[in-house]
Amino acid sequence: MSILALLAAALRDDQIRTDPEALEAYSHDDAEWAPYRPPLAVVFAETLDDVVATVTAARDTATPIVPRGAGSGLSGGANGVDGSIVLSLERMTGITEVNVDERYAIAQAGVVNDVLRQHVAQHGLWYPPDPASQSIATIGGNVATNAGGICCVKYGVTTDYVIGLTVVLADGRVARLGRTTAKGVTGYDLTSLVVGSEGTLAIVVDATLSLLPLAGREERAIVGYFDDLVAAGRAVAAVASDGIVPSALELIDRTCIDAVNAWQDLGIPSTASAMLMAKVDETGETGQRLAARVAACFEAAGATGVERADDPDEVDRLILARRLAYPSLERLGPVLTEDICVPRTRVPEMLARIEGIAATWDVTIANIAHAGDGNLHPLIIVPDGDDAAKERAKRAFDEIVDGCRDLGGTVTGEHGVGLLKLPGARAEQGETVQDMQRAIKRALDPQGILNPGKAIPA
Amino acid sequence: MSILALLAAALRDDQIRTDPEALEAYSHDDAEWAPYRPPLAVVFAETLDDVVATVTAARDTATPIVPRGAGSGLSGGANGVDGSIVLSLERMTGITEVNVDERYAIAQAGVVNDVLRQHVAQHGLWYPPDPASQSIATIGGNVATNAGGICCVKYGVTTDYVIGLTVVLADGRVARLGRTTAKGVTGYDLTSLVVGSEGTLAIVVDATLSLLPLAGREERAIVGYFDDLVAAGRAVAAVASDGIVPSALELIDRTCIDAVNAWQDLGIPSTASAMLMAKVDETGETGQRLAARVAACFEAAGATGVERADDPDEVDRLILARRLAYPSLERLGPVLTEDICVPRTRVPEMLARIEGIAATWDVTIANIAHAGDGNLHPLIIVPDGDDAAKERAKRAFDEIVDGCRDLGGTVTGEHGVGLLKLPGARAEQGETVQDMQRAIKRALDPQGILNPGKAIPA
Known part of the structure; x- marks a missing residue:
């Protein structure tokens, strides 16, 4: 029997879609420009037994299965491959x-x-x-x-x-x-x-x-504006050196600030080249003291302005720019999202490299960063329909990955390897680690039917 | 070439011991009664290259290697097997x-x-x-x-x-x-x-x-004495329900208390059937408030006495009984150390079962517990040289493992499977998980030379 016949025998009609709209909609995640192919069918599992039936059918027909949640991934991990079944788990909401x-x-x-x-x-x-x-x-x-x-x-x-x-x-x-x-x-x-x-x-x-x-935390926000990225990077290092572990330490750069300001007036100084948003969540006096220490780190590093909040609404207002940065940038064109992680102290250096790479390839790169972790998301923005710019963006993407490796970083901090970071993973891991991964993959999936071609270099 | 010849060619003489004293001393860890055999030799690696040389020699001769640190393990994980090389890493102290x-x-x-x-x-x-x-x-x-x-x-x-x-x-x-x-x-x-x-x-x-x-913590200790284990168990549950995450929550039972009191006078009431020792490490007022809440939980659960300390020396004094419990018990005879983990709320029930098991098999069982985690260490104590008691202790050990499984627990909370918990692991894991483990083991160690027979059921 074919995979489709096996699935039809095991599941209800409304759990299987093969119409072109569904095949297209479920053929890729949110990674711009990662390759993808429409699957043979999309299966909507509702129970553990449905998943077992689908995998068993795939096993018996050597059909690739691409599991999928919301499709919000940013590395192509849920992208369809030729002849595959996309197995959506989105109905399993218990x-x-x-x-x-x-x-x-x-x-x-x-x-x-x-x-x-x-x-x-x-x-x-x-x-x-x-x-x-x-x-x-x-x-x-x-x-x-x-x-x-x-x-x-x-x-x-x-x-x-x-x-x-x-x-x-x-x-x-x-x-x-x-x-x-x-x-x-x-x-x-x-x-x-x-x-x-x-x-x-x-x-x-x-x-x-x-x-x-849930209880036992009181959030306080501390925001600092900086004239240049290096000063903001110094502030990040100062917080770490002071032995403070904030509950958030986010950075957005001038491109983000301009995009946010062009959309909404949050009162961010238009002269700022970087904005740091920190939170601490210790309670009472301890929290107050920590917030003051973070503010002092920002000031000592050369912040041109520091704001603080401990009222929940004010905290939300102060860090709203972080939430709005990504949608603000998306208004400028398709966004290719990077995800690298470098040592905290190398954040300023990596940001400087990214600036250079943007100039070299004549692309706009905005930076949103989990700065406290050294986890950077350079966002490469390309005018809609500009294929030449798209090509240059890909080169910039690769150079950022190389740059992060030079600085002792890792090619993906939190988005996963998927398809986009396979070359970076190969460069980072070396042959022995790759052999270990492939050996484990073969041991648990000898036919190679589970999401083939993703996560580990072939 | 034999394994010994290969090792002699790769390492200095003083890195290889084959004298009977060394073979005996390095043939087992601290697990009482787990089976062990003297190895062929003990190798003392000093560099990464030494480890590579040893493993390469073992690979080429299909010789089992048993890696070993201080030999303080409690499950037999470092015990020698027939024809093995014990590879000590104790000289690699950089x-x-x-x-x-x-x-x-x-x-x-x-x-x-x-x-x-x-x-x-x-x-x-x-x-x-x-x-x-x-x-x-x-x-x-x-x-x-x-x-x-x-x-x-x-x-x-x-x-x-x-x-x-x-x-x-x-x-x-x-x-x-x-x-x-x-x-x-x-x-x-x-x-x-x-x-x-x-x-x-x-x-x-x-x-x-x-x-x-390191900074940013201030330790406070809260100690409670209880007339019975069930009340102490209620106190543990109350701390969890109150949303408190202490930095320590330890329990010792009457057998431990008696053993400690027989050895040293720490001022523990001789009438106490259980003692809870908690620490919190938040700073300032937050820490004071938390300590007060823990004390209130102890009192509400029926503590007959509660003591608190926030001076570092006083903190150490209050929890000294926890540190002395194990050596106090060792004075009574050889100790067979259990290590099970049950849901926090089942701690009193598990302790009651252990009491029953001790009575059934006529052995002394003391309880030291990381109560806040549900991680219990029943310590089965046998008079030196009493082989019949030793046999009964083994039965008690097995029944404790079965009991923890009945209550939704896991057969080892922190000591590892080693040799002692292989039957328990088999019962806990089921065949599919065991197959996954064996597949991974084969994938990474096809010859089966790395610490064979340990950690996963064959």
Whole structure:
């Protein structure tokens, strides 16, 4: 039987789409310019059994499966390949358990990050990972890419919260990985191995996520304006050297500031070349003192202005520019999003390199950065329909990746390798690590049907 | 050539010992009653090249290698097997980098946990993982077992701090895993896969460890005495329900208290059936308020007495009983150390079961627990030379493991599977997870020479 016949036998009609609109819509994620091909069909799993049936059918017909959450990925990890089935988990939206005493929740792959956060908040609990796409991205996708976010600088990334997974293996078997207890070291850490593997080792059906208490934090914001990026970089280094771990330390550059100012008046000085937005979340006097120390670091590094807030609305207002930066830039044209991570102290140097690369290739590059982590998102903006500029943008993209490696960085801080970072991953990892990855891939997916061609260099 | 001839050609004489004293001393770790056999030789590696040479020789002669740090493991993970080479990393004691701005250190496998902590403290940095064996255990062993400790309840375990590893693979090649940057998601998380794999996938030669600032914490201790274990269990649950994350929450039971009181006078009421020792480490008023809330939880749960301290010496004095509990018990006879983890709310129930098991098998069982994590260490004590009691102790050990599984727990919270927990791991994991583990083991060590027979059920 063909894969489509097998799927039709196992699933309802409304769980399978083969119309051209669906095939196009589900053929790629949000990565601009990563290659993609329309799949044979899109399958909408609603239960664990649906996933098992789909993988079993794929196994029996040697059909590639591309798992997919919201399609908000930025590296092409969910892009269709020839002859593939795109397996959407977006209908699996159950939060099947919230355990207050043990502080964990079990969420199916299709639960949107924000929905989970709001749900557990009702139980006095907090799920920290906060990728920018949190209002649309799913937990399954967050797990697949090991998503980061703004609060990582203090609270870590997705993998730091995943203590268990239900997965379907390439042979169709179901494996329950990890635990629900606070600690546990029984056997290999297969949970962490699957997190960040971008659907190439197993299909994530649900995740057991450890949570923190919601209470006990008071957010304060500290914003600094700088005449040049180097001064802002000095401020970032000063915060680290002072032993402060802020709960956010974000940077936007002049291009972002101009784009934001061109759209909305948030009162950002038009002369500023860089803006740093920090948060601390310790309570009471401790929080006040920390906020004052961050402000002092900004001032000592040469900030031309520093603002502070401890009222929640004021905090939101002060850091609104961070949220608006990306949509402001998208108004200028298609955006090719970079994602590199360099040592914190090399942030100014990397920003200077990016400036040089923008000049060399005559492209506009804006910078949004999780500066406190050294995780930079240079955003290459190209006028719509300008193919020559698009070509130059690709060259700039590659040079940024090379530059980050020169400075001791890693080619992807939080978006994943997908397709876009395969050459960078190859350069970064060396042959032995690649051999290890390929050996593990072959061990768990001998047919190579799970999201082939993604995440690890062939 | 034989393995011994190959080793003799590659290493200095004083790096190889084959005398009976060495073979006996290096044939087992601290796990009472786990099976062991003397190795063919003990090799003392001093450099990465020495490890490569040893593994290469083992590969070419299909000789099992048992890597070993301080030998302070409690599951038999470092026990010799027939015809093996024990590869000691204890001479590799270099701390090759401390990066203050990026907050990481690179430590060779033989660095003692406490030595690392003291070294990075001089740079204003803190390495949290604090296994009870911290004064003797090595970083390599901590990584191999994914060691826990007292501060895990707030600060996590070893794997939460390991961001990179240099390892030697079974074929003798060197792999550099992970990163030095704050974030990074390039490829599979091989670092986390190796952490906790007990030397069965690769030999850890050095570890890149992320660190926290040393400053910014003020320790306060809260101690509660209870008439019965159930009341102490209620206090643990109350702390969790109140949304408090203490930096320590330890329990010792009446057997421990009696053993401590029989040895030293710390002023512990002889009527107490259980003692809870909590720490919080928030600064200033926030810390004071939290300490008061913990004390209130203890009182509401029925503590017969509560003591508090915020002076560092007083804090140490109050929790001294925790440190003395284990050596106090060792004075009573050989100790078989259990290590299970149950849901926090099931701690009283598990303690009651353990009491029943002790009665059934007529053995003394003391309980030391990382209560805040649900991680219990029932310590089975047998009079020296009493073989019948030893046999009963083994039965009690197995029943405790079964009991923890009944309550939704995991068979090892922080000591590792080694040899002692192989049956428990088999029961806990199910066939699919075991198949995944075996597939990965075969993929990375096709000859099966790296610490064969440990960590994963055959």
